[in-house]
Amino acid sequence: MSANVQELLLSRIRDVHDHPKPGVMFKDITPLLADPAAFTALTDALAGLCTEHGATKVVGLEARGFILAAPVAVRAGLGFIPVRKAGKLPGATLSQAYELEYGTAEVEIHAGDLGSGDRIMVIDDVLATGGTAEASLGLIRRAGAEVAGVAILMELGFLGGRARLERALDGAPLEALLTV
Ligand SMILES: O=P(O)(O)OC[C@H]1O[C@H](OP(=O)(O)OP(=O)(O)O)[C@H](O)[C@@H]1O
Numbered sequence: 001m002s003a004n005v006q007e008l009l010l011s012r013i014r015d016v017h018d019h020p021k022p023g024v025m026f027k028d029i030t031p032l033l034a035d036p037a038a039f040t041a042l043t044d045a046l047a048g049l050c051t052e053h054g055a056t057k058v059v060g061l062e063a064r065g066f067i068l069a070a071p072v073a074v075r076a077g078l079g080f081i082p083v084r085k086a087g088k089l090p091g092a093t094l095s096q097a098y099e100l101e102y103g104t105a106e107v108e109i110h111a112g113d114l115g116s117g118d119r120i121m122v123i124d125d126v127l128a129t130g131g132t133a134e135a136s137l138g139l140i141r142r143a144g145a146e147v148a149g150v151a152i153l154m155e156l157g158f159l160g161g162r163a164r165l166e167r168a169l170d171g172a173p174l175e176a177l178l179t180v
């Protein structure tokens, strides 16, 4: 991705202090989504990574990951699979609980959406502690599919998500378009 595109993307992410709680610097992607040139450039960059790493399907992580992953799947000519917060998917699911900074959360996938022979690219907006992505990789492997990689718009390097994901990635690439 060119430095110009990186600059464009960075310029459309807004820092919001103390959201959703004191001490957090929230990275707000809504200005980027509202700018068609930036949203298109982001979609093209993520779709290019899907092709480069031989993905056969795209997983998006609820909720902001859906907004990015759905157009990426269409652009790359691949199917889209949602990883949802627990209790939302109606079919037979696999579930994975995971640790957040404080407390626990749980995500689910429709077990029938993927399996052996699939290579999955996981797409999300922000990698923070890595807990959400790690749980998603667990779901994908338990479904019998391969992980093509994880592609993220912005990695918050100081939160150590990359190190946390190392084991779950098992050699698959973690691609971050921007790192702060
Ligand atoms: O690396 P982590 O520490 O797991 O954090 C990253 C996750 O947090 C945000 O989602 P959030 O759970 O806030 O949900 P949302 O997309 O519904 O806003 C973000 O979109 C990632 O999915």
Ligand SMILES: Nc1ncnc2[nH]cnc12
Pocket: 024, 025, 026, 027, 028, 126, 128, 129, 156
């Ligand atoms: N600081 C942050 N900004 C946006 N999304 C996040 N998800 C987890 N931490 C975040």
